[in-house]
Amino acid sequence: MELDMTKGKPFPIILKFMFPLFLGNLFQQLYNMVDTIIVGRYVSENALAAVGSTGTIMFLVLGFSQGLTTGFTVLTAQSFGAGDMKRVKRSVANGIILSAIVIVAMTIISVAIMDFLLRLMNTPEDIFDDAKTYIVTICYGIVASVSYNLFSSFLRAIGNSKVPLYFLMFSAGLNVIFDLIFIIGLNMGVMGAALATDISQGISAIGCVLYIIKKAPLLWPDSGDWHLNSKDTSHQMGVGMPMALQFGITASGTMIMQSAINLFGSTAVAAYTAASKLNNLLTQGFPAMGQTMATYCGQNYGKGDFERIHKGVKSALLTSTAYSIIGAGLAIILLPHILGIFFDASVDISVMMPYAKPYVYLCIMFYIPLGFIFIFRNAMQGCGYGLLPMLGGFVELFSRLIMAAAAIKTMNYILAAACDPSAWLTTGIFTGVCYIFVIRDVTKKMQANKIENTL
Numbered sequence: 109m110e111l112d113m114t115k116g117k118p119f120p121i122i123l124k125f126m127f128p129l130f131l132g133n134l135f136q137q138l139y140n141m142v143d144t145i146i147v148g149r150y151v152s153e154n155a156l157a158a159v160g161s162t163g164t165i166m167f168l169v170l171g172f173s174q175g176l177t178t179g180f181t182v183l184t185a186q187s188f189g190a191g192d193m194k195r196v197k198r199s200v201a202n203g204i205i206l207s208a209i210v211i212v213a214m215t216i217i218s219v220a221i222m223d224f225l226l227r228l229m230n231t232p233e234d235i236f237d238d239a240k241t242y243i244v245t246i247c248y249g250i251v252a253s254v255s256y257n258l259f260s261s262f263l264r265a266i267g268n269s270k271v272p273l274y275f276l277m278f279s280a281g282l283n284v285i286f287d288l289i290f291i292i293g294l295n296m297g298v299m300g301a302a303l304a305t306d307i308s309q310g311i312s313a314i315g316c317v318l319y320i321i322k323k324a325p326l327l328w329p330d331s332g333d334w335h336l337n338s339k340d341t342s343h344q345m346g347v348g349m350p351m352a353l354q355f356g357i358t359a360s361g362t363m364i365m366q367s368a369i370n371l372f373g374s375t376a377v378a379a380y381t382a383a384s385k386l387n388n389l390l391t392q393g394f395p396a397m398g399q400t401m402a403t404y405c406g407q408n409y410g411k412g413d414f415e416r417i418h419k420g421v422k423s424a425l426l427t428s429t430a431y432s433i434i435g436a437g438l439a440i441i442l443l444p445h446i447l448g449i450f451f452d453a454s455v456d457i458s459v460m461m462p463y464a465k466p467y468v469y470l471c472i473m474f475y476i477p478l479g480f481i482f483i484f485r486n487a488m489q490g491c492g493y494g495l496l497p498m499l500g501g502f503v504e505l506f507s508r509l510i511m512a513a514a515a516i517k518t519m520n521y522i523l524a525a526a527c528d529p530s531a532w533l534t535t536g537i538f539t540g541v542c543y544i545f546v547i548r549d550v551t552k553k554m555q556a557n558k559i560e561n562t563l
Contacts, residue, residue, distance in 0.1 A: 211251045265403060362527075
């Protein structure tokens with residue numbers, strides 16, 4: 109089920125690869141929503157706020173780990189595009205070893221600093237214990253999350269975006285079942301929600317490994333490949349570390365935003381959590397397109413076809429713009445109907461709307477630059493350029509920091525809700541300018557290589 113993205117018309121190939129990714133992201137958001145809904149309806153409003161208040165920390169810990177391991181698979185995509193199957197296997201072995209080191213280090217560090225992070229973020233006292241229980245349990249499951257991300261990324265590197273979708277759908281179903289068992293059946297509260305996520309992702313990771321061994325042997329390393337290769341390690345860390353730092357920097361910005369939201373109390377946190385779930389659901393086309401462009405550009409960079417890279421990016425931008433307009437319309441229509449799903453009948457939804465509505469309405473105004481960020485950032489990373497996307501993370505961080513500081517100083521919720529949109533606008537412009545410089549540099553390099561090969 110491999111897909112060679114160096115041949116054929118770019119637009120249909122991009123859509124063919126992207127659609128399973130989009131469905132997979134959608135399923136992931138849906139089962140995350142199910143977590144939130146079950147916690148909100150069967151535990152308490154405060155429990156929902158506790159889970160929501162840890163979302164940015166989860167993004168920091170898991171995003172950093174997954175950004176690093178996803179970066180390891182760029183070499184696999186480039187090697188596949190170049191037709192170097194020996195290096196494909198070697199890159200997989202090297203990536204697995206590096207990822208094991210990342211998993212151990214991130215688990216120990218994240219658990220150790222969690223109490224400090226929660227207090228740094230102004231987590232309300234009435235939800236602090238539940239928040240800590242949930243996020244620490246998630247951190248103990250880093251091995252499951254990172255492993256699934258790593259092996260599904262290896263499959264996507266060779267053009268297979270369907271099998272990761274199947275395992276993600278399976279994981280979503282398991283997550284719902286475990287939620288019902290742990291939260292409703294065993295009355296485990298927020299810990300049950302975290303365990304359901306860890307176990308379901310772990311099973312999906314095992315499924316991906318078994319599939320690779322049996323159905324995609326070109327990826328599975330030979331016995332002599334299981335050692336760290338200095339050249340591959342340098343390449344993978346050179347791409348993976350900036351990607352991880354970019355995730356970490358972006359997550360730091362969202363943590364600052366969450367800190368500002370937390371100051372308005374647990375009701376505001378609960379409303380923001382529910383609204384952000386809807387927003388995340390409707391924007392899943394953007395990361396799907398980003399993942400597509402990373403593989404597409406990685407394969408075509410490996411082949412040396414710079415013209416095809418630029419054509420693919422143009423097609424992605426047009427598709428993302430159309431998707432942004434549709435997503436904005438759906439957000440306006442769905443918000444009043446979705447919000448009530450997260451709470452039981454005793455909760456007054458009218459109290460939630462003044463916090464949920466401003467956030468969603470501000471976000472939809474800037475969906476287009478958000479989509480562009482994913483396209484430009486992942487296109488550059490697919491070509492092996494990690495520094496500029498990482499600098500884009502700093503732009504996001506500073507933009508959120510300025511808005512959050514203003515919100516905290518004035519105690520203005522609208523400014524707090526505007527942290528995300530302001531970051532999307534400034535970073536969208538920044539990454540667009542960076543991409544222009546990168547594609548020019550790529551063009552020069554590939555033209556020089558062609559001249560050398562003809563001599």
